[in-house]
Amino acid sequence: MNTTFLDACYSKKTSHTPVWYMRQAGRYLPEYRKLKEKHTILDIVRTPELAAKVSLQPIDILGVDAAILFADIMIPLVGIGVELDIVEHIGPVIKHPIRTMQDVKKLRKLNPREDIPYLLETIAILKKELQTKVPLIGFSAAPFTLASYLIEGKPTRDFLQTKLFMYTNQKGWHALMKTLTDLIIVYLKSQVATGVNALQLFDSWVGTLSEDDYQTFVLPYTKQIFESLKNENVPMIHFGTNTAGMLSSFASVPCAVISVDWRIPIHKAWKEIGYSKAIQGNLDPVLLLSDFSDIKKQVDTIFSSLPKREGYIFNLGHGVLQQTSVENLKRLTEYVHKK
Numbered sequence: 071m072n073t074t075f076l077d078a079c080y081s082k083k084t085s086h087t088p089v090w091y092m093r094q095a096g097r098y099l100p101e102y103r104k105l106k107e108k109h110t111i112l113d114i115v116r117t118p119e120l121a122a123k124v125s126l127q128p129i130d131i132l133g134v135d136a137a138i139l140f141a142d143i144m145i146p147l148v149g150i151g152v153e154l155d156i157v158e159h160i161g162p163v164i165k166h167p168i169r170t171m172q173d174v175k176k177l178r179k180l181n182p183r184e185d186i187p188y189l190l191e192t193i194a195i196l197k198k199e200l201q202t203k204v205p206l207i208g209f210s211a212a213p214f215t216l217a218s219y220l221i222e223g224k225p226t227r228d229f230l231q232t233k234l235f236m237y238t239n240q241k242g243w244h245a246l247m248k249t250l251t252d253l254i255i256v257y258l259k260s261q262v263a264t265g266v267n268a269l270q271l272f273d274s275w276v277g278t279l280s281e282d283d284y285q286t287f288v289l290p291y292t293k294q295i296f297e298s299l300k301n302e303n304v305p306m307i308h309f310g311t312n313t314a315g316m317l318s319s320f321a322s323v324p325c326a327v328i329s330v331d332w333r334i335p336i337h338k339a340w341k342e343i344g345y346s347k348a349i350q351g352n353l354d355p356v357l358l359l360s361d362f363s364d365i366k367k368q369v370d371t372i373f374s375s376l377p378k379r380e381g382y383i384f385n386l387g388h389g390v391l392q393q394t395s396v397e398n399l400k401r402l403t404e405y406v407h408k409k
């Protein structure tokens with residue numbers, strides 16, 4: 071097994087810099103688009119053989135050092151019966167958005183073996199297939215990002231309803247955060263019990279908050295998630311975008327790795343995070359639509375900005391875009407491996 075990714079999470083020396091890409095299993099791959107002609111994303115997630123196949127595609131095609139479970143951040147909500155759809159080119163759309171304390175109280179607990187047996191089965195298949203290959207990353211959204219979809223009912227730019235709920239219904243907000251925190255802990259523990267080797271917590275949209283509000287309304291819950299999983303003995307990654315203004319708070323949770331986007335240079339981010347944690351990032355995914363010479367230049371800049379090699383995991387600052395050329399991603403992986 072290629073353990074470079076796990077070793078780097080624990081800041082150990084590795085033979086090469088490990089690489090994986092957020093959204094490495096997805097629409098930029100012709101093999102995935104072919105499956106999508108016949109199945110919706112939720113169908114694929116609910117069919118373990120298909121979900122496992124999609125997770126494995128980038129391992130063989132790109133040569134990356136880790137696999138990520140094919141699912142979506144909405145799956146634990148699907149598990150507890152929240153009515154939603156994942157709409158092509160839009161994202162998650164919730165039938166009855168949460169706007170009151172009564173709505174929050176309707177969310178029930180997750181029982182993974184009954185509610186999401188397909189996901190556990192996918193992990194079991196992947197564990198077998200990956201045995202001699204690479205580690206498997208499990209994941210969940212963090213409470214804020216999950217709450218933003220539940221409250222808005224759909225993707226948003228300004229998070230108006232989310233912030234209004236947070237400011238004007240603080241009791242409702244804290245009840246929602248607590249409910250989601252408990253749900254996420256159960257969800258992640260079930261993934262570890264079934265065999266994932268690492269976990270990433272996606273707080274994709276939390277950068278919309280001020281650092282003060284982050285500390286008051288979000289951080290205690292995120293901290294509780296990482297605390298509750300500390301004894302599971304898998305490295306954990308805390309991911310966010312637009313976190314440059316709150317990085318020391320964002321990084322103050324007990325996890326092994328902090329993932330940063332392209333808005334802050336690695337050397338600046340790492341200094342703020344502290345060198346006892348590993349760091350992941352941070353190429354702008356838009357650059358992948360450019361010529362390889364431009365990509366190479368930026369990769370060189372990233373590497374020349376690294377204060378040390380141990381504890382560095384190469385990734386993008388956010389997910390692979392659909393328009394990305396497979397060839398560029400393949401060449402990028404090889405280029406980083408030779409660095």
Ligand code: CP3
Pocket residue numbers: 091092093094095096097106110111138139140141142143144156157158159160161162209225272274388389
């Ligand atoms: O390869 C992987 O990363 C594993 C699979 C994965 C998916 N979603 C599959 C997916 C992962 C890790 C996610 C996480 C996810 N989903 C996040 C956190 C990461 C991030 O990008 O910030 C978020 C915010 C979502 C919610 C979501 N789901 C969005 C915004 C979209 C895109 C809508 C669109 O069509 O552009 C989705 C749909 C989705 N999830 C797709 C995939 C491959 C694409 C649509 C499809 O194939 O039908």
